[in-house]
Amino acid sequence: MNAEAQGGQALSGQALSGRAESVASLLRVRDLRVVIGGRHILHGVDLDVRAHGVTALLGRNGAGKTTTVRGILGLVPRTGSVLFDGTETVRLATHALVRRGIGYAPEDRGVFAGLSVAENLRLAERPGAGEPAYALVHELFPELRQRARQPAGTLSGGQQQMVAISRTLLNGNRLIIADEPTKGLAPKVVTEVAQVLERAAEAVPVLLVEQNLAMVRRLAEHCVVLADGRTAHHGPAAELLTDAEATRRLLGVGRHQGAAGPDATGPDATDRAPTGGPSADRTAVDAPPAARPHTDREH
Numbered sequence: 001m002n003a004e005a006q007g008g009q010a011l012s013g014q015a016l017s018g019r020a021e022s023v024a025s026l027l028r029v030r031d032l033r034v035v036i037g038g039r040h041i042l043h044g045v046d047l048d049v050r051a052h053g054v055t056a057l058l059g060r061n062g063a064g065k066t067t068t069v070r071g072i073l074g075l076v077p078r079t080g081s082v083l084f085d086g087t088e089t090v091r092l093a094t095h096a097l098v099r100r101g102i103g104y105a106p107e108d109r110g111v112f113a114g115l116s117v118a119e120n121l122r123l124a125e126r127p128g129a130g131e132p133a134y135a136l137v138h139e140l141f142p143e144l145r146q147r148a149r150q151p152a153g154t155l156s157g158g159q160q161q162m163v164a165i166s167r168t169l170l171n172g173n174r175l176i177i178a179d180e181p182t183k184g185l186a187p188k189v190v191t192e193v194a195q196v197l198e199r200a201a202e203a204v205p206v207l208l209v210e211q212n213l214a215m216v217r218r219l220a221e222h223c224v225v226l227a228d229g230r231t232a233h234h235g236p237a238a239e240l241l242t243d244a245e246a247t248r249r250l251l252g253v254g255r256h257q258g259a260a261g262p263d264a265t266g267p268d269a270t271d272r273a274p275t276g277g278p279s280a281d282r283t284a285v286d287a288p289p290a291a292r293p294h295t296d297r298e299h
């Protein structure tokens with residue numbers, strides 16, 4: 001997909017380099033390329049994650065968001081440049097990268113259902129992190145202290161997300177990558193997850209992979225949009241999401257879903273980037289599970 005043809009902000013490594021100089025980037029990715037099984041998945045992704053707040057990584061299904069995250073984390077062979085806090089990490093193994101402070105909250109949250117909340121947290125604890133890290137977690141999510149002995153599998157989706165994010169904080173991470181934390185959740189739980197991430201981002205910057213545009217609107221200051229394995233657009237999230245034409249072209253979301261509308265003020269709003277294919281003309285939205293009754297165990 002041609003970013004200029006889309007009316008989005010066309011990017012090149014050079015263009016972003018200039019931008020990066022004026023912006024404090026904690027993570028700076030340039031020309032990230034990934035080939036899996038002979039297939040070129042990423043053709044040159046550029047993105048900056050600022051040192052504060054939430055940066056959203058957007059794109060239609062199959063655009064390359066998860067592969068970008070996996071590339072950043074070294075979970076797939078990659079080339080290009082991944083500067084984390086000024087240090088080149090593209091040749092580092094995943095465990096070395098994680099030790100440097102990049103925390104990953106996977107899409108499925110990865111909690112151990114049979115273990116208690118306290119046990120789940122203990123597993124993530126970095127030796128020596130101790131009381132200050134727990135103090136931060138308890139300050140952000142007092143509920144977890146109350147539920148310390150509860151099996152994590154019996155928590156709501158939002159509470160499980162608290163556990164997943166808390167684990168990244170207990171590990172002393174300086175950046176959290178959250179991969180589609182609202183996928184498959186009922187609207188009420190999406191609201192809980194938004195609150196969780198909002199609180200976490202007060203402490204640690206977040207790269208948020210997300211298709212729920214109401215979440216992005218609520219949480220993210222900046223966004224990067226991928227299309228066909230490349231960066232197609234970057235800029236203020238509010239600017240993109242109030243531009244109906246740009247959201248349609250870049251994300252395939254129709255006017256009433258993408259741009260701010262009367263129902264777009266919170267993550268209960270139902271707009272999601274479409275999930276069924278890359279057609280530029282597709283304007284239907286992926287229906288969220290709004291029709292399902294919410295239960296306390298929805299996850």
Ligand SMILES: Nc1ncnc2c1ncn2[C@@H]1O[C@H](COP(=O)(O)OP(=O)(O)OP(=O)(O)O)[C@@H](O)[C@H]1O
Nearest residue numbers: 036037039041059060061062063064065066067068
């Ligand atoms: N291990 C793999 N082997 C072959 N192809 C892959 C592999 N992983 C991803 N792909 C392909 O790469 C493209 C990008 O996939 P990716 O999962 O990164 O997209 P995405 O934007 O995260 O999509 P979604 O929103 O559906 O999660 C897709 O066409 C996918 O089929």
